[in-house]
Amino acid sequence: LDSFDFSLREGPTETHLKIAAEKLLNSDIPVAFPTETVYGLGAIATKSSAVQGIFKVKGxxxxxxxxxxxxSVQQLRQLLQPTSSQARLDATLDPIPNVYKSLIEKFWPGPLTILLPCPENSELAPEVHPGLKTFSVRIPDDPLALALIQLSGPIAAPSANASTRPSTTTAQHVKDDLEGKIEIILDGGTCAVGLESTVVDGLSNPPCILRPGGISLQQIRQCEGWEGVIAGYDCQSTTIPKAPGMKYRHYSPRASVILYEAGSSGPILEDARKVGVIRTMKWESQIGGDAGPIKDSLIPIPIRSPKGTHWEVWLGDDLESIARGLFAALRHLDDQGVDAIHVEGIPETDDLAATIMNRLRKAAIQICT
Ligand code: TXA
Ligand code: MG
Structure with a gap:
């Protein structure tokens, strides 16, 4: 906590953090906390009953x-070599495989998750890596998350949404999904990245990316030992995905998402009632309507036209703001009770754009080309 000046920020105080850490250590009820990617739903990683609590709460x-x-990297080393003396930890026998050194140096803390062999006599709860010989780990880039983990020890956490729903990027979204099932949400404001971390496997040859996310393939490729990294998630769907989570329905609001690939003609709203529209780079505002220009807002704005009133969100036209606002826009349109959400896809000019489209394709029930 030494590096964390509570007087400089709004939100949770040191007391709140201590209560959250107590809850983690002394109960099996998970605690939601902010990270730079999305909110996490945490439990002590070495405590089976608590980790089981995560699966129950999320479904x-x-x-x-x-x-x-x-x-910290030091905390990770301790987790990998629980019985080692400090001297051994500092010596040449680093339990972290060499292949990850360049990535760790460049991207931690940050939205990058690495796969490691489960240590022998691992203290990790088996539920963290069910049936697997590997587990995944990252250092999040969020002061509240780091302070909490420093108090409680390593925290296992998935995204803090109900299973299949879009990930949560504000404390309110977590409350919407999990109220009544958890007792503490640390509110760190809106997540800066808005998409989950990139999951990489450096134990396979060639190394591969299991889930695209906040760090791009191009960025990873620039690191020593990672020049030949491949996109493992593109592997054809007949094989079991190496990141088990990639096979499930995901990121879905209650409304049906209809995705329009970049360059396709946009939707024709026959009956605009109960319809949401998410615009990004090209679509004109107020399809068929006559309202004034829409401000850059994630709060849906009603657009009146002869065909009825639909709701519109504009995510902005740069990739960072589209990534940051995407999940929030899906949730906020759901809150308006729409049946369908038409989403303007973007050209996959780089990896962040491709990651955004990866999430949208998973959320969509129909894709228009
Ligand atoms: O940004 C993030 O990664 C957020 C924040 C909270 O850190 N967390 C997150 O967790 O998105 P979750 O559980 O929603 O997604 C974790 C992904 C899943 O696709 C899972 O299958 C994969 O990582 N994964 C985790 N451990 C793995 C392992 N040992 N082998 C292969 N894939 C693994
Ligand atoms: Mg998730």
Whole structure:
């Protein structure tokens, strides 16, 4: 906590953090906390009963492994070599495989998750990596998350949404999904990235990306030992995905998402009632309507036209703001009670754009080309 000045920020105080850490250590009820990607639903990574609590609260399939969050590389080494003396930890026998050194140096803390062999005599709860010989870990780039982990020890956490729903990027979204099932949400404001971390496997040859996310393939490729990294999630669907979570229905609001690939003609709203529209780079505002220009807002704006009133959100036209607002826009349109959400896809000019489209394709029930 030494590096964390509570007087400089709004939101949870040191007392709140201590209560949250107590809850983690002394109960099996998970605690929601902010990270730079999305909110996490945490439990002590070495405590089976608590980790089981995560699966219960989320309604998550038990074969879907969790990411362990640590606050420092030192804490990770301790987790990998629990019985080692400090001297051994500092010596040449580093339990972290060499292949990850360049990535860790460049991207931690940050939205990158690495796969590691489960240590022998592992203290990790088996539920963290069900049936797997590997587990995944990252250092999140959020001061509240780091302070909490420093108090409680390593935290296993999936995204803090009900299973199949869009990930949560504000404390309110977590409350909407999990109220009554958890007792504490640490409110760290809106997540800066808005998409989950990139999951990489450096134990396979060639190394591969299991889930695209906040760090791009191009960025990873620039690191020593990662020049030949491949996109494992593109592997054809007949094989079992190496990141088990990639096979499930995902990121879905209650409304049906209809995705329009970049360059396709947009929707024709026959009957605009109960319809949401998410615009990004090209679509004109007020399809068929006559309202004034829409401000850059994630709050849906009603657009009146002869065909009825539909709701519109504009995510902005740069990739960072589209990534940051995407899940929130899906949730906020759901809150308006729409039946269908038409989403303007974007050209996959780079990896962040491709990651955004990866999430949208998973959310969509129909894709128009
Ligand atoms: O940004 C994030 O990664 C957020 C924040 C909270 O850290 N967490 C997150 O967790 O998105 P979750 O559980 O929603 O997604 C974790 C993904 C899943 O696709 C899971 O299958 C994969 O990582 N994964 C975790 N451990 C794995 C392992 N040992 N082998 C293969 N895939 C693994
Ligand atoms: Mg998730």
């Amino acid at each position: 998550r399939p038990v074969d879907n492994p969790l990411i362990v969050h640590v606050c």
